[in-house]
Amino acid sequence: MRDPRRLRTEVLAGLVVALALIPEAISFSIIAGVDPRMGLFASFTMAVSIAILGGRPAMISAATGAVALVIAPVVREHGMDHFIATVILAGVIQVAFGVLGVAKLVRFIPRSVMVGFVNALAILIFLAQLPHLTGVPVVVYGMVAVGIALIVLVPRLTTAVPAPLVTIVVLTVVTVAFALHVPTVGDQGQLPESLPSLFVPDVPLSLDTLRIIGPYAVAMALVGLMESLMTAKLVDDVTDTRSDKTREAWGQGVANVVTGFFGGMGGCAMIGQTMINVRASGARTRISTFLAGVFLLILVVGLGDVVATIPMAALVAVMVMVCVGTFDWHSIRPATLRRMPRSETLVMLATVAVTVATHNLAYGVVTGVLVAAVMFVRRVAHLTEVVEVAHPDEHTRVYAVVGELFWASSNDLVTQFDYAGDPENVVIDMSRSHIWDASTVAALDAITTRYAAKGKTATIVGLDADSAERHGRLAGHLAGGH
Numbered sequence: 399m400r401d402p403r404r405l406r407t408e409v410l411a412g413l414v415v416a417l418a419l420i421p422e423a424i425s426f427s428i429i430a431g432v433d434p435r436m437g438l439f440a441s442f443t444m445a446v447s448i449a450i451l452g453g454r455p456a457m458i459s460a461a462t463g464a465v466a467l468v469i470a471p472v473v474r475e476h477g478m479d480h481f482i483a484t485v486i487l488a489g490v491i492q493v494a495f496g497v498l499g500v501a502k503l504v505r506f507i508p509r510s511v512m513v514g515f516v517n518a519l520a521i522l523i524f525l526a527q528l529p530h531l532t533g534v535p536v537v538v539y540g541m542v543a544v545g546i547a548l549i550v551l552v553p554r555l556t557t558a559v560p561a562p563l564v565t566i567v568v569l570t571v572v573t574v575a576f577a578l579h580v581p582t583v584g585d586q587g588q589l590p591e592s593l594p595s596l597f598v599p600d601v602p603l604s605l606d607t608l609r610i611i612g613p614y615a616v617a618m619a620l621v622g623l624m625e626s627l628m629t630a631k632l633v634d635d636v637t638d639t640r641s642d643k644t645r646e647a648w649g650q651g652v653a654n655v656v657t658g659f660f661g662g663m664g665g666c667a668m669i670g671q672t673m674i675n676v677r678a679s680g681a682r683t684r685i686s687t688f689l690a691g692v693f694l695l696i697l698v699v700g701l702g703d704v705v706a707t708i709p710m711a712a713l714v715a716v717m718v719m720v721c722v723g724t725f726d727w728h729s730i731r732p733a734t735l736r737r738m739p740r741s742e743t744l745v746m747l748a749t750v751a752v753t754v755a756t757h758n759l760a761y762g763v764v765t766g767v768l769v770a771a772v773m774f775v776r777r778v779a780h781l782t783e784v785v786e787v788a789h790p791d792e793h794t795r796v797y798a799v800v801g802e803l804f805w806a807s808s809n810d811l812v813t814q815f816d817y818a819g820d821p822e823n824v825v826i827d828m829s830r831s832h833i834w835d836a837s838t839v840a841a842l843d844a845i846t847t848r849y850a851a852k853g854k855t856a857t858i859v860g861l862d863a864d865s866a867e868r869h870g871r872l873a874g875h876l877a878g879g880h
Contacts, residue, residue, distance in 0.1 A: 404683070406558075411679030412689030414563045414716075415458055415671050419445075419694050420705060421713055422671070423461045424587040425526075430466035430663050431473050432481070434587035437461040438698050439594040440662030445691030447653035448667075449684045453645030454630040456637070456681045458671040458690060459653060463526075464625055464759060465664050468617045472610075479599040480611055485664035486599070487615035489654030492623055496648025504627045504643055510742045511766035513729045514749025515628050518762055520725035521754050523670045527714045527721075530581065538580050538711045541569055545715025549678075560679040562716045569712035583713075584706025589698045597661035619651075621760045622666035626650050628763065629667040636676055673720050741773035779806040784814040787827065794823040800830045805837035812844050822854045829860030839872040 419441050427437030441460035448459040469488075473481040495501070531538065545565045552561035573580060601607050630641045654664045675681045675690070697705045728734055735743060748769045753762025782801030789795050797815065801807060815824075826845070833839060842858060849856040861869055 405685070407560075407680050408683055408685040409689055410560050410563055411675050411681035411686040413693050414560050414566070414679050415675050415686070415690040416693035416697055417566055417705070417708065418562070418671055418674055418713055418716060419458075419460055419668075419690065420589075420698060420708075421583055421586050421710060422668070423694075424583075426461045426463050426466040426665075427663065428587065429463055430470045432478070432663055435590040436661060436663045437466075438590060438694070439660060440657050440665050442691045442695045443594065443657040443660050443662050444653050444665045445687055445694065447656045448649055449688035449691065451645070451649035451652050452684075452687075453642030453647075453649060454633055454667075455641075455684045456672075456676050456686055457626075457630055457633050457641075457646075457667055458675055458687055459626065459650065459665060459667045460671065461663055461665040462622075462625065462668055463757070464621050465618055465666055467758065468621050469614050469664070472614050476610055479601050480607070481663075482597060482599040482658050482661065483601045483607065484611040484615050484618065485662070486655050486658035487611055488618035488622065488664060489651045489656075489658060491615055491619035492651030492654060493648045494651075495619065495623060496644055496646075496651060499644060500623070501627055501643035501647035504631060507628070507631075507763065507767060508745065508770045510745040511749050511763060511770060512628070512631065513726050514746040514766050515753070515759065515763055516632060516724060516726050517729065517746070518750040518753035519669050519759065520721045521750070522757060522759075523717055523724070524721040525754075527717050530710045530714050535580055537578060538709075541572070541580065541709060541711035542715045542718070545569055545712050546719060549715060549719045557680075562674060562678055562719075565715055566708060566712045569715075570708045573709045574707055578709070581710045582706060583708045583710065586710070589702040589706065591699065591702070593695070593699060594660045594662070596659060598659065618664065621758070622650060622654070622664070623647055624760045624763055625669075626667035628759070629669045629672055632669065633672060633676055636673075637682060669724070670717060670720050673724050674716065677723050678716075678720065741770075741777065745770045745773060775806045778802055778804075779809075782807040782811070782831070784811065793821045794825065795820050796825040796827060798827045798830055802834060803831050803838040803841075804834040808838040808841040811838075811841045812848070815845060815848075817848050817852055817854075820849070820854065824849055824854060824856045826856060826858045827860045828858060828865065829862075831865075832862060833865035833868050836872055836876060839869055840876040842869065843873055843876060 420438070423437035423441040424434040427434040444459045444461065452459065469481065469484050472484050531542070548565045548568060549561045552564050572578070626646060627643055630643060630646050634641050650666060657664055675686050729746060745766050749762045749766030752765040753759055756762070782803060785798050785800065787796050787798045803811070846856040
């Protein structure tokens with residue numbers, strides 16, 4: 399607040415984001431099957447609430463398509479009151495997840511999944527613009543081209559005003575001045591004429607209600623958290639700063655509870671608008687997020703007639719450039735693909751393919767993590783071996799087990815010893831390996847048991863402290879290990 403230059407950047411960024419939120423919120427309301435005002439009010443309450451409560455400054459939260467898709471069946475099958483109750487319950491679940499530390503799990507998401515997430519999101523944002531470029535007057539394409547040119551050229555002349563804002567103002571003035579008949583924001587749906595008011599859903603507090611809304615609320619909570627935490631991680635990378643993922647998780651929950659009680663459709667972080675705010679406009683603080691919500695309400699309620707004249711071509715141009723800036727072009731360069739392990743590329747492609755096919759980022763991320771886990775297990779499982787290291791006398795043979803031992807790598811450990819040909823004393827040196835699970839202990843039990851069946855003794859030595867504790871606690875007590 400003490401830096402006028404920074405404050406101007408934050409204010410203008412908030413204005414640009416507010417303008418970009420309007421058609422998105424209306425579109426997502428249509429997807430959910432609710433009045434456009436519910437999406438617009440949700441975007442206002444989510445942005446203002448998360449600006450105060452969230453753990454990632456400058457990140458934008460509002461009504462989103464992913465959340466709309468998840469809970470759309472509720473309003474169709476059970477009505478508006480159950481719909482709002484679902485939003486509120488989802489918020490409560492997100493708060494619980496945040497308090498339990500679920501947000502920390504984001505650190506287990508591999509880089510290749512993150513790259514796939516970013517690329518898929520850029521593709522989805524671009525695909526969402528195609529309906530605005532289909533069946534429209536030819537002049538629309540020219541306006542989009544001019545808009546893209548302005549976004550590219552304006553920063554070379556001045557950075558005092560965000561290029562997206564210049565684009566929106568210039569194309570709106572041209573549309574009005576020349577009375578162009580092109581699709582506008584007003585064509586997307588009715589804008590509200592009053593402020594949001596408190597809404598308490600009229601649903602019975604019973605197990606039947608919980609059975610109806612519970613599954614949808616859990617799904618919304620998970621999808622919303624996953625998108626928000628992944629977006630927060632992306633903004634961390636873009637701004638070279640760290641965010642509080644736990645605070646972001648419960649902050650999203652509180653924001654959804656507040657949104658529900660004001661009759662909004664709920665939401666989560668929006669990567670498109672966040673990239674407009676952070677990358678295109680240069681915002682870095684909570685002020686831009688807060689003002690995005692405030693400006694949105696002022697624009698749709700107080701200046702609805704003016705906002706309605708904004709051509710969709712201007713917003714399409716902004717979002718197309720957001721796609722270009724969001725996509726990780728380095729990840730698909732031939733040089734990068736040649737250097738990158740095939741497993742990493744496969745994980746990235748799987749994340750992109752599933753996300754684009756389902757239009758659900760949660761499905762894509764989960765698929766990517768699963769593929770990455772399988773690839774990792776497959777790679778590590780082949781790094782374990784048993785080697786003979788010593789034969790001190792005719793009665794003793796020493797083996798060394800090398801590598802990380804877990805359920806996949808220890809599976810064929812039993813077959814790597816010569817039970818019939820070995821002498822009566824066998825020493826198994828574990829100093830170059832580590833026991834990670836019960837499956838490995840069971841495998842070692844099976845080895846010692848096979849030697850004992852032939853009248854021979856197998857002694858396990860060299861265990862580190864953690865492996866020794868696990869082996870001592872489980873050895874001889876695992877069914878199927880003998």
